[in-house]
Amino acid sequence: MDSDLKDSPMFNQSVEKGLAVLAAFGARNRHMSLGQIAETVGITRSSAQRIVFTLEALGYVAKDPYTRRYELANKVMEIGCNYVASNTLIDSANPFLSAMNSNCDETVSLTEPCGLNMVYVASFTSRKPIVAHQAIGSRMPMYCTAAGRAYLAGLPEAEIQSLLRDSDIKPLTSHTNLDREEIFKQVLEGRARGYSINFEEYYIGHLNVGAPVYNKDGRAVAAVHVVAPGSRWTADEVLGKLGPMVRECAGAITNAVRAH
Incomplete structure (x- = not known):
């Protein structure tokens, strides 16, 4: 978040805390007590109580009547679904992602930047067995993917x-x-090549290639990447076949974005 915006008198800390409570839930924190919520978010128990009461009244969290622990309610999905439905980049990308998925029969995804991470916003899954599946909304770091x-x-x-x-x-x-300098060199090599690589740096058994999607101003706004399991692909095959395919797919999406 822009620190200058947080310092503005217009910044509403109550909204910030409410969103932080929602973001605190996840695979590691599926169910939490008030005390756990307060500790995780870094707020007082009384503040957590007011926020959770409001979120429960609005239908975004639910309380188990037996354990008295809280969990996310499915209403929170409305926010994510509204984002996907209103995102013209995803609409533009889906036909090209689907076509590449059909051509290589591996999982092809579109991700967008979020802070220092990339977040999945669209994905077409391989029909073959896959090592790991990343759900829409999942995040992964920029530096090693x-x-x-x-x-x-x-x-x-x-x-x-x-x-x-x-x-x-x-x-x-x-x-x-x-090594940050080595990673920087790899980024520049990917720029010259038209696609970037990650061979088992993020997940053992995955050989990944990705290419940037640009807006009308020539700035990257997203990336297309494909997951190639090492059990089915060699490094040379990934570079020789999937690299050019992902570069072409990202280029087609870029052209579609610029045409809007």
């Missing part, structure tokens, strides 16, 4: 360096590159 590096490749170099400096770089697998 093909989609993230592809997006970074579409930015000015000073901005790339700034985002890499701010990234919490840590080993997610034994192959994760932890």
